[in-house]
Amino acid sequence: MSSLESLEDKVLSILLGSAGSYVSGAEIASILGVSRMAVSKAVNNLKKKGHVIKSHPRLGYCYVDIDDLLYLEEYLRDLPTRLRYRVVYFEEATSTQDIARSLADTGVNEGTVVLAEKQSCGRGRMGREWISPPGGLWFTVVLKPPIPPPKITLLSLLSGCAVALGIMDITNLNPHLKWPNDVLLNEKKVAGILVEANIETDLIRYAFIGIGVNVNNEIPREIANIATSINQLLGHKVSRVALMRAILKRLDELYSKLIYGYSDHIIKVWKSLSSTLGKRIIVYLSEKEKIKGQALDINKDGSLIVKTSENKILKIYYGDIIHLRHKA
Ligand code: BTN
Numbered sequence: 001m002s003s004l005e006s007l008e009d010k011v012l013s014i015l016l017g018s019a020g021s022y023v024s025g026a027e028i029a030s031i032l033g034v035s036r037m038a039v040s041k042a043v044n045n046l047k048k049k050g051h052v053i054k055s056h057p058r059l060g061y062c063y064v065d066i067d068d069l070l071y072l073e074e075y076l077r078d079l080p081t082r083l084r085y086r087v088v089y090f091e092e093a094t095s096t097q098d099i100a101r102s103l104a105d106t107g108v109n110e111g112t113v114v115l116a117e118k119q120s121c122g123r124g125r126m127g128r129e130w131i132s133p134p135g136g137l138w139f140t141v142v143l144k145p146p147i148p149p150p151k152i153t154l155l156s157l158l159s160g161c162a163v164a165l166g167i168m169d170i171t172n173l174n175p176h177l178k179w180p181n182d183v184l185l186n187e188k189k190v191a192g193i194l195v196e197a198n199i200e201t202d203l204i205r206y207a208f209i210g211i212g213v214n215v216n217n218e219i220p221r222e223i224a225n226i227a228t229s230i231n232q233l234l235g236h237k238v239s240r241v242a243l244m245r246a247i248l249k250r251l252d253e254l255y256s257k258l259i260y261g262y263s264d265h266i267i268k269v270w271k272s273l274s275s276t277l278g279k280r281i282i283v284y285l286s287e288k289e290k291i292k293g294q295a296l297d298i299n300k301d302g303s304l305i306v307k308t309s310e311n312k313i314l315k316i317y318y319g320d321i322i323h324l325r326h327k328a
Contacts (some may be wrong), residue, residue, distance in 0.1 A: 007034060009172070011042040015053060015063035024060035034314075048080075050171040050246025052239065066241045069115060069215065075241050075309040081252035083111035083143075090116040095123055096140040097196060099211045101297055104198060104206040106119050108142055113248070115139035121246055122212065124192055126284075126320050135217030136229075137240055138204060141209040141251065146259060149199050152207065153317060155300035156180050156195040158266045159209050163191045164273050166247030173233060176275035179295065179304045183213075187323075188228035190214050212248070267298055274298070280324040281306070295321075 005013075013143070014028050025036045028074035032039070043061055047053050052064040052075060066075070073087040086109060093099055093116035100114045116139070132138045145155060160181025167175050167190070175191075177183050183191035194210035214229035216237045231237050257265045271277065276295045283291045283306060293308040303315040 001066065007032065007038060008042045011039060011253075012046055012051065012063075015043075015046075015061060016065075019063040019065040022054075022056060022059035022062045027105070027189045029062070047078075048242075048249075050166065050242045050249060051170060051243055052245070062228050065239050067237065067239055068223055069117065069240055069244070071246060072113075072115065072192060072241060075245060076248065079245060079249055079252075081249060082256050083248075083252045084109070085111045085113055085141075085248055088112060088114045090114070092116060092118050092120065093138075094121040095119055095209055095210075096138055097123065097194065100140040100142050100208045100210075101196075101198075101206075104142060108206075110142060110144040112142040113139055114142070115244075123194065124212070125194055130192065130194075131220055131223070132212060133220075135231075136215050137211065137213040137244060137247075139211055139244075139266055141211070141248075143207045143209060143255065145204050145255070147204065148202055149197070149204055150301065151258070151263070152195060152197055152204065153180070153194070154258055154263055154266055155207055156193065157270045157298075157302045158258055159193045159195060159211065159251065161266065161273060162251035162268045163193065163211060163213060163247055164253055165250040165269075166243060167230065169246040169250070171230060171234060171241045173230065175273070176269060177273045178323065179274070179276040179298070179300070185228055185230075185233055187275075189226060190228050190230060190233075209251070211322070213247075215241070215243060218224075263300060267300060270302075271298060276304070276321065281321045282321075282324065284320045285316075285318070291316075 013159055025039050028039045029036045054062045076085045096114040096116050118134045119138050122130035122132035124130040160177045163176040163183050178184055181193040182189050191213040197207045200204040216231045219227050219229055231278040279295050281295050296307050297305045299305055303317045306314050
């Protein structure tokens with residue numbers, strides 16, 4: 001255990017070491033040379049971040065290492081969120097985006113989460129297929145954001161931030177964001193986000209935040225050079241319930257910022273996680289149309305400001321980018 005680790009990290013590694021069994025607060029306090037109060041505070045912070053830890057007045061603390069998403073809704077109950085999350089669970093779905101859309105057609109509450117263990121027709125941005133085998137997190141959050149349609153770009157950015165921060169909250173990994181919202185670990189994609197919406201003139205009736213995270217699933221060989229999973233990097237499985245809790249808590253926080261008018265906060269968080277800014281990039285606006293340049297900054301509306309090879313300054317609202325390693 002390095003001395004640079006925070007008390008929370010140290011408590012977490014003790015609890016993980018005996019996941020499924022109780023360790024008393026006194027024992028943890030004596031191993032770490034701190035007070036029981038400090039241990040209890042660290043445990044509370046870990047719970048707030050998403051970790052599922054049972055407390056017993058006599059037995060102490062027990063890390064619940066659950067990967068079972070069937071009862072996820074129960075594990076979301078104690079989350080201090082403004083959104084009231086409700087989970088619609090499927091062992092298998094075509095795409096959680098499609099199910100969320102049909103639920104919305106019949107009227108559904110904001111905060112509904114449609115989740116599937118696997119998807120047969122998972123889809124990604126720019127019409128691509130999204131491979132969704134068992135072991136990953138494949139879900140869509142239904143929102144009713146009271147914002148004008150152009151602000152949907154910010155919704156897309158904040159969703160990427162929520163996933164990256166959620167991963168940081170329950171692991172020691174250090175994800176980054178590729179504009180607009182690809183979540184990268186060691187420059188490989190670990191999560192992707194697809195934001196779709198039902199828009200009526202100047203009103204967003206529903207927004208569908210589709211989130212796919214490679215957690216404990218196998219990465220197919222054909223995409224192994226560009227994709228990775230949390231399991232692959234940590235060398236062990238992680239609790240998808242803890243990760244879901246962490247992501248949904250972060251999503252709630254950032255979504256509140258958006259609807260209460262603090263878009264600058266979202267931009268600040270996004271910038272702090274960005275791996276795009278400053279890089280030479282190619283922007284694919286469509287299969288045929290591409291722009292080469294340098295990613296200069298992010299605008300307050302969430303668009304990417306690019307200086308092209310011809311020294312023109314452009315604002316990009318939609319597209320797919322690739323980071324170039326060497327100066328073009
Ligand atoms: C991308 O990076 O291209 C976005 C990928 C989004 C995948 C998720 S998985 C859950 C939801 N259902 C889908 O069909 N797609 C999104």
